[in-house]
Amino acid sequence: MSSTVLPPAQAWQALAALCLGFFMILLDQTIVAVATPGIMAAFDARLDQVVWVTSIYLLCLLVPLLFTGRLGDRFGQGTLFRLGIIVFTLAALAAALAPTLELLIAARGVQGVGAAILTPQTMSVINRVFPRERRGSALGAWGAVGSVATLVGPVLGGFIVSAVGWRGIFLIHLPVGLLAVVLATLWVPRLPTFARRIDVPSVAVSFLGMTALVVAVQQGPGLGWPAWALALGVLGLLSVALFIRLQATASRRNSEALVPLGMFRNRNYSLGVFSIATMGFTVSSMMLPVMLWLQNGQGLSSRDAGLLLVPMALIAAVASPLIGPAADRLDPRLLSVGGFATMIIALLFTCWLMVSDAPLGLFLLASGLFGVANALVWAPNSATAMRTVDIAHMGAASGVYNTGRQAGAVLGAAGVGAAMQVGAEAYGFVPGLAVSLLLPAAVLGAGLVAVAFFRPDSQVGPQGAEPQGAG
Known part of the structure; x- marks a missing residue:
């Protein structure tokens, strides 16, 4: 311990x-x-x-x-x-x-x-x-x-x-x-520290690459991907490749890697970063088509549309503290697979509501399913991903985990925004909104496959002991 x-x-x-x-x-x-x-x-x-x-x-x-x-x-x-x-x-x-x-x-x-x-x-x-x-x-x-x-x-x-x-x-x-x-x-409390030096070239390249990628993804779709946005995207990808190379060679420069690549040999951690990125993609993007449907498609006020989302937040708030302890006892696949599957079902159910004549009140069921799914994903995924990370790399691992989540969010907002535009032109306003939700559902499918390969901690191996002489 x-x-x-x-x-x-x-x-x-x-x-x-x-x-x-x-x-x-x-x-x-x-x-x-x-x-x-x-x-x-x-x-x-x-x-x-x-x-x-x-x-x-x-x-x-x-x-x-x-x-x-x-x-x-x-x-x-x-x-x-x-x-x-x-x-x-x-x-x-x-x-x-x-x-x-x-x-x-x-x-x-x-x-x-x-x-x-x-x-x-x-x-x-x-x-x-x-x-x-x-x-x-x-x-x-x-x-x-x-x-x-x-x-x-x-x-x-x-x-x-x-x-x-x-x-x-x-x-x-x-x-x-x-x-x-x-x-x-x-x-x-004040906790022991581990990293002794920060690799300056890695910092510079990560800032350049992430800025180029985020600006390209944020601005490119809405402007029809002009040449400068494509150039930024290419620059970002090249910078990411260079960043990975710098991490692998940091020790040769008498520096410590900004992102120790050895972390990714931890199977649960790698799968957790990928799966939380798909969840970030979904959560950041799904509300825009849903709120446009409720307000512009169904004629609700912003207040009434917001009230239909209350079951999602309340159920997640109540269920998360109950599900969290279960994540410490159960096989990590059970809760995570259930959460991702429930989220996909809720998205598909909402798509059907948008294009059918079903009573609007049924959306309360979808809202509740979103709440259950959120409770089943966030705590179990975080606990499974981070539990066996080497304590000396905890800050770096947390940074990468949150970067994955936020990067997924940026991609989700851009991707669903573009999907709404394409869908509206092809099928009409409300059907286009429904079609746009199929994108996060598909992305979540990849996350579902990833968490299905989580392993119990006993099969991952203890990696959380404090290094000797840390201070």
């Missing part, structure tokens, strides 16, 4: 502090969309301009994740977690006070950097302060926090925008961020 494992009461206190910061990040991702019309009106901006309020955040969140995960191994996950909260909160204040759209976009970019610093540290600390046999329970609670944030964001955002305007959605982060810093200082 790792020497950093805490007594149960202290471990759960640390988890509470971590979850508060995690809640703040997820709340931001759902609450900002509510304020988009207000931001457009305040700055007399076009939609293609305001979309950068979200796009720049996602770009600055995704690009540094490989680096910030390894920074946790080098300087301490608790230290980086607090730094991430501080950067994110100060940037939220700057966003609330921004006098121009350009400064608002810049502040959102800094918020994304803060989120990138914070995000991988959360999973790293959980996997270090909880024993292997309790990590499923901890990650179940962590997943429930995500579900609650998903529900609270749009509802709270609606009240805040109505009461004080769009700037209020950024000001709400100030008390939450301050409390998160205080609790993290009190409850998140």
